[in-house]
Amino acid sequence: MNLGLMLDAVIVLSSGFGLTLALTVLSLAVGLALSVPLAFARAFGRRGLSLAVLAYTYVFRGTPMLVQLFLVYYGLSQIEAVRASIFWVILRDPFWCALLTFSLNSAAHTTEILSRGLESVPKGVREAAAALGLRRTQVAWLITFPIAFRISLPAYGNEVVGMIKGSSLASTVTLLEITGVARQMVSVTFAPYEIFIVAGAIYLSLTLLAVKATQLLERRLSTEGSQAPRSKTQTRSGLPEITTLMP
Structure with a gap:
């Protein structure tokens, strides 16, 4: 193993x-x-809307992100209407194609994660908040979503880690991110072992940081939830249930 080459690879x-x-x-x-x-449409929307969201998430979660990237980068360029549209200025750039693909893929996974969290919030909590005179939008954004996000946070942390690793697929459409630069360096040095070990170590460091950040956020939300004030009005209305559900 060439340690000197590995140090060069880091740079x-x-x-x-x-x-x-x-x-x-x-x-x-x-x-x-x-x-x-x-996620709100998936969890609480009408059946037709919920099924439409389910179809979207099913397709993007059930197919490889590499295939999705190739369809966007190579497939859309074969459509004359796309090449003649104003969107071609963006879609001909590999960066925007990768960003579009990764965003749609992440949205599909996150939608299912959040919708499960929303469905986990007890109906009584929403009813108690509505009893105070809060509008549906206020109940959704001030009560339901914060609780659901806290419930979904561990699963969303996995999505963050998955996206860090999935970003390496951008190298297949000529982008020189970490994996792209590694492949380019291997073609010059013919030393894949040392270079890809360094690349793997960089990705590992990023995923460890993401995991630690998620854990820190979980602890912060748990601390804030445990210190939430409880008024007499809240006690009579039943809202202490909300406080106890907030980790």
Whole structure:
């Protein structure tokens, strides 16, 4: 094992760190923003709307993300209407194709995670909040969603880790993130063993940071929930149930 080459690889592969981080963070952010309304529709929407969301999540969760990326990057370019549209300026760029694919995939997984969390919130909690005169939107955003998010946080942490590792697929559409730079370096040095060990160690470090951040957020939410004030009005209305359910 060439330790000198591995040290060089650390420096070279760091050039792809920014792109990996950008793809991961942006995909998770867009995916989360899309998944929140979809999760409410999946959990509480009318049957037709719920089934439509289920069909979307089923397709994206049931097919490999690599296939989805190829369909977006290579497949859309074969459609004349797409090439003639204003969207072609974006879709011809591999970065935006990867971001679009990763975001839709993350949204599908996160939708199912959050919808399970929403369904886990007891109906009595929502009824107690409504009894105080809160509107449905207020109940959803101030009561139901915070509890559901706390319940879903461990599973969402797994989604974050999965997206960090999944970002390596961007190298298949010419993007030079960590794996792309590693493949490029291997083609020059013919030393895949040392270089991919370094690449793996970088991904491992990122996933460990993500896990620690999720655990820290869980502890923070647990502490805030346990210190939530309880008023006499809340006690008579039944809202202490909400406090006890908040970890």
